[in-house]
Amino acid sequence: MNQDQPRLVAVSNRLPVSLVREGDQWTVRPGSGGLVTALAPVLRNRGGLWIGWCGATEGAEIEALMGPASREAGYSLHPVTLTADEVRDFYYGFSNEIIWPLFHDLQVRCNFQPRYWHAYQEANRKFAAVAADFSRPSDFIWVHDYHLMQMARALKAMGIQRRTGFFLHIPFPPLDIFLKLPWRAEILSGLLEYDLIGFQTQRDRRNFLSCVHHLMPQLRVRGRGGVVRLAVGEREVRVGAFPISIDFDEFARGAGSQEVADCAWFLHERFPERQVILGVDRLDYTKGIPERLFAFRNALERFPDLHERVNLVLVVVPSREEAPEYRALKAEIDRLVGEVNGRFTRSGWVPIHYYYRSLSRTELLAYYRLSEIALVTPLKDGMNLVCKEYCACKLEEDGVLILSEFAGAVSQLHRDALLVNPYDMEGVANAIHQAFRMDTDERRQRMHRLRAAIRRRDIYWWVNTFLRAALAKDLADFPPVEDYMPQMDITPGTEEGGGAPSGE
Template structure:
């Protein structure tokens, strides 16, 4: 590939395709989640590369062969990093999900600071860096994603491999009083300073990082104003920026307007007898505040009995990390709470809470968004939360209301027109619900129109552009689409 067509190389824990065993056969499934949704359209047919783990840990499996068709169809190259079951256990389930995930979400009581998790994390990061070194050139821009791979630039440099690197953290970055509890805090901060650009979801996350940096490396000097600032370490400089991730607004909006999806949305309304629909959509995770949300619905029905029989709360919980004990307990707790609320309030012809523990096909999810009168997005802590933005994009008639946790990253952008709540304050959430259910149409339209404009303007392409501009003074347009024939020749 010519040097002026510098490739965009994305590196993340998981590839945008997952290998699953079904009926003894390995199949390739398109990955889910915010990162895949965000970056797949960006790399498509632009000669890009995605490096990650396939989700399988069978050494005899021909992973590259299985992924070849997906790669050709996706319009970019996939390269896999092979991991053993022990590595997955220590690096992914251990360090990433039992230390960094709870710590960065202000839930440090859930952390298990085992030293072997840290050692495995470093081993796997080195493994990833070796693949990055082999599969990229000095002309590529290597964009590393998320908390699983914070040591990539450190290891590339330790190998003497020169690459332009950017790192984006999709989850929150904690304030110093929380971050300082990490036994390997200095090494982690030091590794992050080796990137050319470190990006966060919000200005608050960026400020938290800068504060931790000052505490641990007093020689660091932060200068500049606005979204992107410079850090002078004495021997080298790097940049810090806030880049709130988003969605492909048009894709969601257009899908919601398709006749079959609109019909599906009408069917959902009809099945619930045209009662007001309050909708929650989350991956099953303890950071999402699902039990607190269900208790808020219970509080709503207790405090405002006039709403009995007039509203339905629909909670869609997408299965996640099902083999982890904490998640099994959470699932049980949610199911018991749903049973309790329905047991307390149901009467013939009306059950207040509808709980779906499954992944919904994309079109069906959009139909639920379009049918809902209120989007109830109340994580206890979240880097961004794309559900809030997806709900706005699908509210094509402008008649929806977004109730949003003040601890979601999305609150920084959407606070003027979303109704902000504290998810721990169940009476406050109940009060907010009661209030917005009584808003007149004009009020709902006014707020939702502005929310939709905000998400439309600051969409996924804007996010990518703003990161690339800060990282290499390029935009997405500088990675033009290549025709299929040229792409196949590589």
């Protein structure tokens, strides 16, 4: 490759592979998660580099294993080495005990330990050092997510000049919540060292610009549309909203395979003459799993016609089981599932089928395809790709999507999903009943439009739009992405809350 030809360098907390010790040997395993799903196909098609932590601490034979892994991935993998203390304080500490809950509006769960901040800075310097070693001046470095908000500043402190972009996969909080962060000035100014800052939604971008306006009033926003400019000294920082998506065609092809069709037929035999309501989530307090179970219980209490006619398939993927609050969350989910099943089970019918494990890809696509209803109700989510994957797999266009108003995907899908406030138990129960009773024509009309919207703005659209925004001279070609704000129809003598969801 020509040394002057620009390359794409992706940087994230984790590589798309991880090292796992099996006995005395280290084994390379493919990674998983939204970022891997989103970015790996793009780098594979375009060529490029990926920099990140491989999941092992110092002492592993990391470099020797990366060559074969790079050849299999189709692009170069360059690992960042972290110590066990850095993993504890940078990853589990600052990233997941401070930024994760704070940016999801759950500040009461934050643990503002000063040593976490110092570890976060040092880890960002390590990522920057690897990027400096393997990138070229002509490369574009695309940094991903909340673990690496200080990396551009670290690069510049080393004297390394590169074009850089940053994309935040999780929400950005409103001003009154962001202000609670002890290192708010450092985080905000560190983000402004990037040349392009991308968010999932217009709301996230608006929150960020509000923080800049109030905390750095000397900075001025220029331009209108999907991408605006901030004058930061003599530099120009671009800020936009770029909703992430999926490889729609790949999911549709997978769902249409004979293997998935056979699996779906086999699984559906467990639910004769019943509608399947599907919930798939990683174990996390932001996903609203207990609230979902309360709502399902409420639906069974209030709508007897659901009895023996529906099954909730609840798939919870294990995550961070070493953390006490996650163990407590799992215990609560286990208890609620047991209570609902103990109360409502009849001969031949158990209301909730609960799986605490990862599904194989074939199983996952089969459940997407066979489920009549998807119940996607996070308390807050940057985007949520499960709802998009579900729609892509509904080849017969016969499903109903129930979607939280606080998922980033609602901006794109609000017209044809049934929207709910996940804190509104009766409102979610009403949506379940509405979806259960929805006729075939309405289901197909809604799902057809949902699938068209997701296909139109797929993962390749996302990548191309972000990179164009980073490199384009004229930003007039970037119209604003769609926004969503709940609309309340309150008339005298009525009460808001617990009412019919959108579309009723």
